[in-house]
Amino acid sequence: ERLGMVEAVWGEHKTAEQxxxxxxxxxxxxxxxxxxxxxxxxxxxxxxxxxxVKAHAHARCLTLGELPAPPPGPPPVAVLSGGSSDRSVVAEATLALSCHGIAVDPLMDVGVAGLHRLLDQLPRLESAVVLIACAGMEGALPTVLAGLVPQPIIGVPVSVGYGISQGGRTALEGMLASCAPGLTVVNIDNGYGAAMAALRMLRNR
Amino acid sequence: ERLGMVEAVWGEHKTAEQxxxxxxxxxxxxxxxxxxxxxxxxxxxxxxxxxxVKAHAHARCLTLGELPAPPPGPPPVAVLSGGSSDRSVVAEATLALSCHGIAVDPLMDVGVAGLHRLLDQLPRLESAVVLIACAGMEGALPTVLAGLVPQPIIGVPVSVGYGISQGGRTALEGMLASCAPGLTVVNIDNGYGAAMAALRMLRNR
Amino acid sequence: ERLGMVEAVWGEHKTAEQxxxxxxxxxxxxxxxxxxxxxxxxxxxxxxxxxxVKAHAHARCLTLGELPAPPPGPPPVAVLSGGSSDRSVVAEATLALSCHGIAVDPLMDVGVAGLHRLLDQLPRLESAVVLIACAGMEGALPTVLAGLVPQPIIGVPVSVGYGISQGGRTALEGMLASCAPGLTVVNIDNGYGAAMAALRMLRNR
Amino acid sequence: ERLGMVEAVWGEHKTAEQxxxxxxxxxxxxxxxxxxxxxxxxxxxxxxxxxxVKAHAHARCLTLGELPAPPPGPPPVAVLSGGSSDRSVVAEATLALSCHGIAVDPLMDVGVAGLHRLLDQLPRLESAVVLIACAGMEGALPTVLAGLVPQPIIGVPVSVGYGISQGGRTALEGMLASCAPGLTVVNIDNGYGAAMAALRMLRNR
Amino acid sequence: ERLGMVEAVWGEHKTAEQxxxxxxxxxxxxxxxxxxxxxxxxxxxxxxxxxxVKAHAHARCLTLGELPAPPPGPPPVAVLSGGSSDRSVVAEATLALSCHGIAVDPLMDVGVAGLHRLLDQLPRLESAVVLIACAGMEGALPTVLAGLVPQPIIGVPVSVGYGISQGGRTALEGMLASCAPGLTVVNIDNGYGAAMAALRMLRNR
Amino acid sequence: ERLGMVEAVWGEHKTAEQxxxxxxxxxxxxxxxxxxxxxxxxxxxxxxxxxxVKAHAHARCLTLGELPAPPPGPPPVAVLSGGSSDRSVVAEATLALSCHGIAVDPLMDVGVAGLHRLLDQLPRLESAVVLIACAGMEGALPTVLAGLVPQPIIGVPVSVGYGISQGGRTALEGMLASCAPGLTVVNIDNGYGAAMAALRMLRNR
Amino acid sequence: ERLGMVEAVWGEHKTAEQxxxxxxxxxxxxxxxxxxxxxxxxxxxxxxxxxxVKAHAHARCLTLGELPAPPPGPPPVAVLSGGSSDRSVVAEATLALSCHGIAVDPLMDVGVAGLHRLLDQLPRLESAVVLIACAGMEGALPTVLAGLVPQPIIGVPVSVGYGISQGGRTALEGMLASCAPGLTVVNIDNGYGAAMAALRMLRNR
Amino acid sequence: ERLGMVEAVWGEHKTAEQxxxxxxxxxxxxxxxxxxxxxxxxxxxxxxxxxxVKAHAHARCLTLGELPAPPPGPPPVAVLSGGSSDRSVVAEATLALSCHGIAVDPLMDVGVAGLHRLLDQLPRLESAVVLIACAGMEGALPTVLAGLVPQPIIGVPVSVGYGISQGGRTALEGMLASCAPGLTVVNIDNGYGAAMAALRMLRNR
Ligand SMILES: Nc1ncnc2c1ncn2[C@@H]1O[C@H](COP(=O)(O)O)[C@@H](O)[C@H]1O
Ligand SMILES: Nc1ncnc2c1ncn2[C@@H]1O[C@H](COP(=O)(O)O)[C@@H](O)[C@H]1O
Ligand SMILES: Nc1ncnc2c1ncn2[C@@H]1O[C@H](COP(=O)(O)O)[C@@H](O)[C@H]1O
Ligand SMILES: Nc1ncnc2c1ncn2[C@@H]1O[C@H](COP(=O)(O)O)[C@@H](O)[C@H]1O
Ligand SMILES: [Mg+2]
Ligand SMILES: [Mg+2]
Ligand SMILES: [Mg+2]
Ligand SMILES: [Mg+2]
Ligand SMILES: [Mg+2]
Ligand SMILES: [Mg+2]
Ligand SMILES: [Mg+2]
Ligand SMILES: [Mg+2]
Known part of the structure; x- marks a missing residue:
């Protein structure tokens, strides 16, 4: 297709027959x-x-056809997340990238409430070309990250939380309001969209 | 008065005559x-x-009568803030505490977008009994702080920001949604309320 | 851990296996x-x-390991609530405190629509060091309480209500807007967070 | 007119000429x-x-024509308010009632943060047929009142407050969510509407 | 009890055992x-x-004990509603009134989209002392009614609708914003509250 | 231009020079x-x-060039409004239509709180091909109208009101939620848009 | 009936018996x-x-009685939609029109993310008298369409989406905010209402 | 500084002295x-x-110091906008990029209501490495663009609009909800942030 992207089918409101x-x-x-x-x-x-068809349970996705093998070398995209509750969003982004032959370096459990776990991983982030940072609750992870590293960072708010943060709006608004310069954001739980944004950015290399 | 607090008069909707x-x-x-x-x-x-009457311009407050002198020793309350735009909220909290003879250690410009400035100040926070953390925009400062130190932390969202964060709601919701345990929050711009909460906590000593 | 708190695992989005x-x-x-x-x-x-593992049905919690026995003497924390619908939030806060060896004095059914029940209990509150006040609907209990007693009060909005108050936002906003000075607030239904805030405050003794 | 009410002209968006x-x-x-x-x-x-024309400055109203003299006897309507910032709403309700020859007993400064001032006035409320309770901030006054007295109570949220309570929505929602039975509510700042509702109720005598 | 009202138990969040x-x-x-x-x-x-115990299916209520027989004469309360979807709110209000020996005249299917059905019923409304008007969707029924009759009218927004009107907020806000003078409003679906408000007003007779 | 419409210039954010x-x-x-x-x-x-240039004060508009004379015969568009506060929206719609040679029949002051004024005007509406109904506050006018006449009706919510209805959202949502079938709606205060919608519909004749 | 429309029964909150x-x-x-x-x-x-009774599964509707046969000639209404998830709204609108003997030309899968599919269909739209454009997510289809063709266009926001666009509000607001002149809008998912609006417009022919 | 970006000073809440x-x-x-x-x-x-100091009136910015000259060659960033009302956001983004020696190709007046103006400019976009698309009202420009070109696109919602779109939230939500894959978004009016995001992406070349 014109844009050079695998156009995902959004399965939520479709029947199995469709x-x-x-x-x-x-x-x-x-x-x-x-x-x-x-x-x-x-x-x-x-x-x-x-x-x-192959079912990807964590990512809640299906694929049909061979996924392209990623080229050798360090994964160009790092996907970070604050807790294990963000797992399905991380998995969706990772799968969408591997549909385009792009490998991912996953960094789970690096939430801002335990800052040292994140600071410890900073050297590992150096080889990444693009970072995708997933976070629910107050969603501060991408903000803190954007103050620490110079690469493009895509914030993905996750619909994890309760009370005021239920549904992911608080995380979304926190990322948009970020005082760290140059952070961009996608819709709540939009792992696929974050992957496609990373893909657009990787083509610049 | 029964509660042992100077009851502030809220001047916003009152005329000079009142x-x-x-x-x-x-x-x-x-x-x-x-x-x-x-x-x-x-x-x-x-x-x-x-x-x-004495006018306190930064705090947008008036006082009439002698402020009690604080006892000697390190200030029991630290007031932190992310940027110079939070100044009037910081000043209101500080003044309300000095009306009760309580000294404040101010730490300005320790926002999360420049994390190292905050990390550098951690040792200085050790002697504080209570911390008041003021932040606008995405309001992540109290969350990060609450993951780093064990004292009581009162988050004060500030009505600084624009677009999605205009008026302080994003900062408020971010603090309430915080994944750092034991952070409490007051109304947007409520420096006086944060000071009175600190006062209640200090009485436990 | 650094903060001296039992870090709760948030079970909502985790599988039994996790x-x-x-x-x-x-x-x-x-x-x-x-x-x-x-x-x-x-x-x-x-x-x-x-x-x-021990299951705590009212609190919707699990624990593994021995809970520390609270020291003798009157419970340092009072937990108040307006009605029996707030029960699980009260139970979560109580359990989180007992994980740290802190006893709780529970005062149920002291809602503001029947003010005399609350006024009758005031003497009993005197020995409490910190108060946690849980309320759904319009959430006025912590406000009324904060006008009556001088201790630190942590308001916990509860997601009990219907129509305009469904989900707990009205209770939350009422507590934040309170004209009683020095009330602090946590996220809706956040019994664990209120307990950890009380723990931080108790350390000052 | 058919309804037996003076139909007020809403002056906000009209020019002096209109x-x-x-x-x-x-x-x-x-x-x-x-x-x-x-x-x-x-x-x-x-x-x-x-x-x-006669200008009523506190009420921000104008009248043209003679106001009917109220009949002798105790005023049938009590208007209560939490603070002096609610003054113009109280004045609008009072004037609208006096346009119909109905006298008002005003009770100012009986907010719930200082409960004893309100409890002290309860005997005085006994002769009132209808109560109008005006409150800004968290708007808890009508709720507390409705738990204490059996007459009809009309809650009027006032657009006084800041941060979360700015504009009066928090007060409005608190009144609607009230756990005290039989409280009814009008629009924010709607002193005139509360007066007309009281007028409808007084006709039942 | 002090207020002379049957205090309803709110069953929503209680177990059968409670x-x-x-x-x-x-x-x-x-x-x-x-x-x-x-x-x-x-x-x-x-x-x-x-x-x-007696179960009242339409009203989703239970009663235990004998309901008092209403006195002879025309029912003092009229309950109107726009459509059959409002049925359970109407039934809750009606049952709550009969718990106090008050009879109700029900007028269903008099929504404003078919205005003549409502206009045809106006004479029948003359003997009512208080009117309770229930409406979902855009909730215009109480507004139109308040322009036509002089009695007290209690608007009850109903959580019937979809899209923008789902959950009853549009009906609630429409009633509060009403340009017809003297309409008062209760929480969404609050049939019990409307009944208790009517009870307070009826005592004035 | 392709669409056969005078494309208005939106002057709000433009300087006089632009x-x-x-x-x-x-x-x-x-x-x-x-x-x-x-x-x-x-x-x-x-x-x-x-x-x-010609300035149209009520409509807050400017025109440059000759307005086309409307053809003889009854005006094909009726513009109704609930009160004189809606005047500038009515004027904008009227002017935008006269820029296309279309005459308007104006019916002011036919709000639903005084229903008989509206019912009295129904015969006059028969010759209109399209109706534009402007209303602020609760915005019920187009709903009532759509239950009475069979022509296309365009609802225009007006940003007139206060408290809950301030800014026009309540009127907008009420119109969208309308239980009268076939009512369509434009943005708040969008007199120009309503006129252009009417123009599209008139071409069908 | 007076309006010449089949008045649909809204089945959502009714029992099968009703x-x-x-x-x-x-x-x-x-x-x-x-x-x-x-x-x-x-x-x-x-x-x-x-x-x-005849069940229409896609439209989630029932009919009882013979549907009138549409007259010969090209269908006067075109119904467009961005994706297959909008199917049930499209089906409701189509069925409601066929209840009045009006045929529909359906154009599915012409969303704005693949603009050329829409541009390719423009000639086919020329014979339509009225267009109904259904769209979820960001709801841009009717806006783009209204910039391309001169007929009346009725936008129907669809409750398809997730995160920020869940429930259809984003699509609704986007259509109302449209900078393309003369677009009108109905409630989210209101296929029936869009059909009735089209019916009103078709009578002008 | 560590991130290699000119850290802008946010002047809104600062005094001239600060x-x-x-x-x-x-x-x-x-x-x-x-x-x-x-x-x-x-x-x-x-x-x-x-x-x-140099004042940049359109951008509402000040600079002090020499701006670096951009290298020869086509500008790596294209900034698009729907109308002249978006001018100050476009100017802020452009100035922030020139502070880093990056040239911009501006494309104004390419809004989606006049689609052909945008389609005509597509070839010109080919040499751009990153696109910044600014839009108010319904904010559909970046969505349409993202369906047409494969580069990274940063959507900037603009606080231009009225009624439902006042303040830019509708544009923001429309961009986040976009069904075009890989679009990322920044806060309303955040031209500086979009520029910094582009800068991060350009470093990948
Ligand atoms: N800046 C402030 N923020 C929050 N509450 C305040 C502030 N100033 C005064 N108050 C409280 O507002 C109430 C005074 O309201 P009033 O009687 O209208 O002066 C008292 O309960 C004060 O404790
Ligand atoms: N009931 C609760 N309410 C609020 N925070 C909680 C609760 N339970 C656990 N947490 C916090 O949530 C985080 C655990 O997230 P996770 O790593 O996903 O288990 C920790 O920071 C806990 O302190
Ligand atoms: N009062 C108005 N209400 C709604 N849309 C308008 C209005 N005036 C102009 N427009 C539209 O706004 C766009 C003009 O925007 P601009 O290019 O910024 O002048 C055109 O699409 C007009 O059709
Ligand atoms: N126009 C702008 N939009 C968004 N962020 C900005 C803007 N100008 C400055 N900033 C950011 O705001 C912060 C400056 O805040 P302050 O310390 O109050 O000047 C820095 O992190 C800047 O990167
Ligand atoms: Mg997280
Ligand atoms: Mg800040
Ligand atoms: Mg309660
Ligand atoms: Mg008050
Ligand atoms: Mg109804
Ligand atoms: Mg009106
Ligand atoms: Mg769509
Ligand atoms: Mg635009």
Whole structure:
């Protein structure tokens, strides 16, 4: 396609039948198919009909077709996250990048409430070209990160939290309001979007 | 008064005449008078009528009566802030504490976008009994602080910011959503309230 | 850990498997484990795997390891609440304090719509060092309390209510807007956070 | 008019010229005219053209025509308020009632942060048929009142406050969420509406 | 009780066991018990334990004890509603009034989109002392009514609607913003509160 | 232009100099120029430079060029409004239509709080092809109208009101939530947009 | 009925029994019955009782009675949509129009992220008298369309999206804020309302 | 500084005196100084004290020190905007980039309501490495752009609009909700932040 991106199918409001039809169309056109936001029940129904489909449970995604092997060398994208509750967003971003042959260096559990775990990992971030920082609750991780390293940072607010932070709005607004310069942000839980933004940035190399 | 606190008069919606009447009543009762949220124009009008009143420009406050001298020793309260725009909130909290004979150690310009300035000041915080942390924009300062030190921390969101963070709600929600345990919060710009909360906590010593 | 607090594991978005792994890690390190926001189903699954775990149904929490016995003397923390619907928040705060060997004096059903029940209990509050006041609906309990007693008061808004007060925002905003000086507030339903704030304040004794 | 109420003219968005024209029409029809939300400047312009108009500065209102004298006996309506900042809403309600020959018993400065001032006034409330309770900030006054007395209570949220309570929404939502049974509410600052609601209720006598 | 009202028990967040205990306490004190917001499942569990309890399905309520017979004569309260979706709110208000021996004249299906159905019923409203008007969606019924009749009108917004009006906020705000004078409002779906407000007003007769 | 509409220039954020340049460009191209949202001061500055410009004070607009004469016959568009505060929105819609040679029948002061004034005007509405209904506060006028007449109705919420209805959101949401079928809505105060929508509909004749 | 529209029954909050009763009444009056927002379970229950009812699964609707045959010629209404997730809103609008004998030209999958698919369909839109444009997420389709074609366009925001766009508010606000002149909007997911608005406009022909 | 960025001083809440002190400090350290959000009055006061300062009126910024000359070749950043009202945001972004020696290609007046103006400029965009797209109202420009070109795109919502779009939130939410993959967003009016994000991305070349 014109933009050079695997256009993900958003599975949330689609029936298993609709997803199957779309994946068959991709397959016929010999294109890699990626479906996001697929519940376990829907995934099972699709797999029953199309056994070649691969289900990615953590990422709540389906793929059909071979993922391209990433080139050798250090992964160009680091994906950071504050806690294990952000796992499915991290997995969605990682899978979307591997659909384009891009490897990811994952740094989990580096939330700002335990700052030293994050500071300890800074040297490891040096080889990354782009950083994706996922955080729920108050979402301060990308802000702190943007004050520490010079690369592009994409903040992904996560819909983890309760009370005032339920649904991810507090994390989103905190990232947008950040006083650290040059942080950009995508929609809540939008791991796929963050991956595509990273892809656009990597093409500059 | 029953609670052992100087009850501040909230000057925002009062006329100079109303403020003068109230201060004369305090003076007659031989009580220290504190008026908050007083515009420069109103302050001038009050001073013209009551020359014994003292205007505190940064704090936008008036006092009538002698402030008690703080006891010797290190200040029991540290007031931190991310930037010079938070100045008037810091000043209101500081003045309200000095109305009760409590000294303050001020740490300005220790925002999270330049983390090392904050980390450098940690040793200085050790003698503080209570910390008041003021921050606008995304308001991450109290969260980061609460992950680093064990004392009580009172977060004060500041109505500094623009766009999504205009008016201080983003800072407020970020502090409430904090994943650092045991942080408490007061209303936006409520320097006086933070001071009174600190006062309540100091009585435990 | 550096802050001297049992760091609770937030169970809401974790699977039983994740919780089991984390608790085993705590156990191996000989640390007390506390998991909050655990549904009955998840609790059962964890208990089946780890019979030494103790489930606290009202608090929706799990613990692994011996709770320290509180020292003799009157409980230093009073936890008040307006109605029986606030029960699980009260229980979470109480359990989090007992994980640190701190006893609680519970005062249920002292809501402001029946003011005399609250006024009758005032003498009993005198020996408390810190007060935690939980309230849903319009959340006026901590405000009224803060006008009556001089100790530190931590307001906990509860997600009990319907229509305009559904989800606890009205209670939260009422507490933040309080005209009683020196009240501080934590996130909606954050019993654990209120307990940790009380713990920070108790250390001042 | 059909409803037996003086229909107030809402002056906020009208020019002095429009107000003059409307008042002349009322005058020609020999009806009492009441204009609310009139700025001092507009009031001056109207008075210059129509010297028979009376300006009520606290209430920000104008009247043209004789106000009916209230019948002898105790005032049937009590208007309570938490602080002197609520003064103009109290004045608007009072004036709108006196346009219908109804007297008011005013109780100012009975806010819930100083509960004993309110409790001291309870006996005085017994002769009131309807109560109007005005409050800004967290707006808890009508809730506390409705738990103490059996008459109809009309809550009027006031746009006094700052930060979270700025504009009166917190007071409004607190009143609507009230756990005291049978409290009704009008729009923020709607002194005139509260008066008309009281008038409807008084007709039942 | 002091206010002369049956204090309803709010059943929403209580277990069947809690409700049973409370009802037994009422019964032992020989007081009429009323529980609101009870799901069918909970109702069944309570009835199994306490066969003397009466379940009111439309109102989602339980009562224990004899309802007082209303005095002869036309019902003093009219309850109006725009559509059959408002039924459970209407039923809750009606039951709460009959717990106090007050009869209700119900007028369903008189929404403003079919104005003539409402206009046709106006004569029937003349004998009502108080009107309760329930409406979801845009909630215009009480506004139109308040322009047509002189009695007290209590608006009850109903959580019926979708999109922008989902949850009842649009109806609530429309009623509060009403340009018809003297309309008062209660919380969304608060049939019990509207009934108690009517009760307070009826005592003036 | 392609759409056959006079494209208005939105004057709000433009300087007088920018507006002058744009109008000169229109004039050179021999096109009718329409500028909306122009403050009196800016209008004066533009007129000083371009004396051929015509200022429309009520509509807060400027035009340059001859307005086309409307064809004979009854005006195809009726513009209704609830009160005189809606005047500038009505005037903007009317002027935008006359820029296209379309005449308007204005019906002011037909708000729903005085329903009979509206019902009295119904026969006059019969010849209108399209109706534009402007309303602030609770914005119920278009809903009531859409239940009474079969033509297309465009609701225009007006930013008139205070408290909950300040800024026009309550009117907007009430119109969108309307239970009267087939009502469409434009942005708050968008008289120009309503006129252009009417223009699109009139072309169907 | 007076307005010449099939008045749809809103099925969301009604029981199957209520729906059956209403449909029988329509049938007895020999009127076409249309019920919207009917879940599959409720539909089954209604069909079991009234086998003549027809269920429209995509539209989540029921009809009872013969749909009028559309007249020959090109369909006067085009319904456009950005993606297959908007399907049920499109189906509701289409069915509501066919209840009035009006045919629809459907254009699915013409979202703005792939602009050329939309541009390719422009010629096909020329014969449409009215356009209904359904879009979720950011809802930009009607805006882009309104800049390209001169007919009336009704925007229907769809409650498809996640994070910030969950529930359809972002799409709604984007359509209302549109800088393309003359676009009108209905409530989120209001396919029926858009159809009735189109019906009102078509009568002008 | 560590990040290799000119750290702008946010001038909005600072006095002229504060700005002068800060600029003198920069000057003494031989660093380029950039102050944003400076009102014309404040700018004049600063220039009176420091004649070497340069005021950038459109950008509402001050600089002190020589701006680095951009290297030869096509500008690596394109800044697009929908209308002339977005001018000051465009100017802030442009100035912040030129402080780092980066040239900008400006494309004004390419809003989505006149799509062809945008489509005509596509070839010109090919040489840009990063695109910054500024838009107010419904903010659809970056979405449409992201569907057309493969480079990184930074959306900047602008606080231009009225009614529902006043303050820029609608534009912000529309950009976040975008169905075009890989668009990232900064705070409303944050031209400086968009420039710094572009700077981070350009370093990858
Ligand atoms: N700056 C302030 N922030 C918060 N509360 C304040 C402030 N100044 C005064 N108050 C409180 O506001 C109340 C005074 O209100 P008033 O009676 O209107 O003067 C008292 O309860 C004070 O404790
Ligand atoms: N019930 C609770 N309320 C508030 N914070 C909690 C709660 N339980 C755990 N936490 C905090 O949430 C974080 C745990 O997140 P996680 O690493 O995902 O388990 C820690 O900072 C805890 O202190
Ligand atoms: N009063 C108005 N309300 C809504 N849209 C307007 C108004 N005036 C002008 N417009 C639209 O705003 C755009 C003009 O924006 P600009 O290019 O900034 O002048 C055009 O699309 C006009 O159709
Ligand atoms: N126009 C602007 N938009 C966003 N951030 C800015 C702007 N100008 C300055 N900043 C940031 O705001 C902070 C400066 O705050 P202060 O210390 O109060 O001057 C720095 O982190 C800057 O990077
Ligand atoms: Mg996190
Ligand atoms: Mg800050
Ligand atoms: Mg409560
Ligand atoms: Mg008050
Ligand atoms: Mg209704
Ligand atoms: Mg109106
Ligand atoms: Mg779409
Ligand atoms: Mg724009």
């Amino acid at each position: 997803i199957i039809t779309i994946l068959e169309r991709f397959s016929a056109a010999d294109e890699l198919g990626l479906v996001t936001r697929v519940s376990p029940e829907k995934a099972d129904a699709v797999l029953a009909a199309l056994p070649a | 403020i003068i009447t109230i201060l004369e009543r305090f003076s007659a009762a031989d009580e220290l008078g504190l008026v908050t949220r007083v515009s420069p124009e109103k302050a001038d009008a009050v001073l013209a009528a009551l020359p014994a | 919780i089991i792994t984390i608790l085993e890690r705590f156990s191996a390190a000989d640390e007390l484990g506390l998991v909050t926001r655990v549904s009955p189903e998840k609790a059962d699954a964890v208990l089946a795997a780890l019979p030494a | 107000i003059i024209t409307i008042l002349e029409r009322f005058s020609a029809a020999d009806e009492l005219g009441l204009v609310t939300r009139v700025s001092p400047e507009k009031a001056d312009a109207v008075l210059a053209a129509l010297p028979a | 409700i049973i205990t409370i009802l037994e306490r009422f019964s032992a004190a020989d007081e009429l018990g009323l529980v609101t917001r009870v799901s069918p499942e909970k109702a069944d569990a309570v009835l199994a334990a306490l066969p003397a | 507006i002058i340049t744009i109008l000169e460009r229109f004039s050179a191209a021999d096109e009718l120029g329409l500028v909306t949202r122009v403050s009196p001061e800016k209008a004066d500055a533009v007129l000083a430079a371009l004396p051929a | 729906i059956i009763t209403i449909l029988e009444r329509f049938s007895a009056a020999d009127e076409l019955g249309l019920v919207t927002r009917v879940s599959p379970e409720k539909a089954d229950a209604v069909l079991a009782a009234l086998p003549a | 700005i002068i002190t800060i600029l003198e400090r920069f000057s003494a350290a031989d660093e380029l100084g950039l102050v944003t959000r400076v009102s014309p009055e404040k700018a004049d006061a600063v220039l009176a004290a420091l004649p070497a």
